[in-house]
Amino acid sequence: MAVAIAAGRVWRPNRGLSQAAVLLLWRPGARGLARSHPHRQQQQFSSLDDKPQFPGASAEFIDKLEFIQPNVISGIPIYRVMDRQGQIINPSEDPHLPKEKVLKLYKSMTLLNTMDRILYESQRQGRISFYMTNYGEEGTHVGSAAALDNTDLVFGQYREAGVLMYRDYPLELFMAQCYGNISDLGKGRQMPVHYGCKERHFVTISSPLATQIPQAVGAAYAAKRANANRVVICYFGEGAASEGDAHAGFNFAATLECPIIFFCRNNGYAISTPTSEQYRGDGIAARGPGYGIMSIRVDGNDVFAVTAATGGPKARASSLSTTGACGIMMPLHAVGLWHLVSHQHELSTAPKPKGTTKPILESYLNSLFLGHSRYQLCIHQDAVRREKPQSNLNRESLI
């Protein structure tokens, strides 16, 4: 049995020794044998070679005492397809989506934004007790939904209404759920924005954070066992990734090799807690490789990038029948974009926190980033724009 001690936690009183800081008792046996699976493969050497042969770690020896520093200066790069003006940067990365799909993406985002405005106002007027807007994150929802099949199971946290919107959930049912009226399929049991739809494979939203993560993994495992050729996508925020359930979920997804895509929406804040207080290190994306999960960081405002990045592991996951691929996607919203604290938790009579420049942020959001993802889309597809001017679509969605 080998004991590997992570760097940073070992105190070696005697620095004179040149051995690596790993204490072990090596027992040759089944665990040390190489397996055919790439993830579990270990180098094959005879026991006479002076190479490390520890079960649970595949690496070279080093005789210099060096700690790995968490890299926060130049972390995992952010994948994007369009620049801030909406121009495709690298033509080979252009996804060449069919026009109908591009239009559908745009319509969904616009409709979601409009619905958000109306329901947010409803909450402020006291018509519904609670609402969570999706401002700024529309691109992540529809982009990822566009890359999935309609039968792929979706586990959300609470800010993924765009996925349901993309899957054509009727507006009446969105409203009915928020109002808890007689048309609500959930029969008025749940708080607003706790949508669920069996036909559209969208698991009902549950309030406690990160509980959906191990559940999604379980569902993915079930899909794998049933040879169902579907993947599961699990959405959560960067704050929820601090919960213990997240750790368990990631670990199980990797060890059980489940066809699951973890999609982390990082908007920089959890209510008022900034990421600097939420976690250290190079964000959520950097955790993926630690668990054995292939990972990527994506600009969440770039719909094409989100679609491409979701589509990658999705294709892999569904093409491999016995071994699933897990991808963690970490859309990082462009710096400066964050969710208005006041929009997130509309409970009781708690007054707005001082210091958040809400009206300024809101108009900034609306003009720049919201329009950003849509505008990018718009600029790129000139033909689309000429056909359906943005204002028309807006008007249509209001109706």
Next chain:
Amino acid sequence: MAAVSGLVRRPLREVSGLLKRRFHWTAPAALQVTVRDAINQGMDEELERDEKVFLLGEEVAQYDGAYKVSRGLWKKYGDKRIIDTPISEMGFAGIAVGAAMAGLRPICEFMTFNFSMQAIDQVINSAAKTYYMSGGLQSVPIVFRGPNGASAGVAAQHSQCFAAWYGHCPGLKVVSPWNSEDAKGLIKSAIRDNNPVVVLENELMYGVPFEFPPEAQSKDFLIPIGKAKIERQGTHITVVSHSRPVGHCLEAAAVLSKEGVECEVINMRTIRPMDMETIEASVMKTNHLVTVEGGWPQFGVGAEICARIMEGPAFNFLDAPAVRVTGADVPMPYAKILEDNSIPQVKDIIFAVKKTLNI
């Protein structure tokens, strides 16, 4: 003669003037303090008194608390005493328990007690049981606090009452304040107590102002844990409750009083250790008992009270079976009409009293 009388009259006038001045003293207007401010005051005073006390939880520092209960504390005491944590109840409850074991006196805030389920292993297996398991060697002077029970329009996962769950465990003290006085006195006693104490507040009570008696304004105002209070004297029936329903009981008592039924309303204040003496003495006086709580009926606070009444001397004084008024045995629904009918209302309490008294 006139001179003498003048001499006498003047001092008399002066004396009577003095007397008059003294008797012109008017009572100050009664101080109204909300439950939120009372808890805030209590924590502020304890933070000031003992530098080992600190507060940690989600949003407690810069946001002034998710429900503004810790308003101003971070500004006053800074990062080292008021700590914003990442979103991991298990994590920060565990950290708090460890800190308590090492000699600090943490106040661990759960945004609601529903989320304490994420940390329940730390609360029960680590905080509650350690003193016993260590044979008295290791104490855990920690306070877990936060809103408990039903709020308004927050549905099943934000509305559960945990009084019965935590009240079940030996090793824990559990208190449930109703008004501002309770809130301040109990939070201070909890912080000064060397045992793990669970303080079950109520979100709907936070904004409610109550009259604050002068003794409550003292920095050493403590309410003993384990002692109930008789909020209203009565002769016909004992009504026992805790937290927000106490207010409903008092409203019901006012209505019933017009019909000639005098209810004795007991505010439990502490769930564990329960003050059975007060309840028993009252039942022996009134011969009737109704318990009122927001939580679910099965294995609830009312069930425990009834069981203990049966086991004690008060049983022989009952003229009718005790009746429990509880929340409906369903996960709390969201729609207002459903929610209103899932928690005990004043009319339910009145109905239970009349049923017990057979009127």
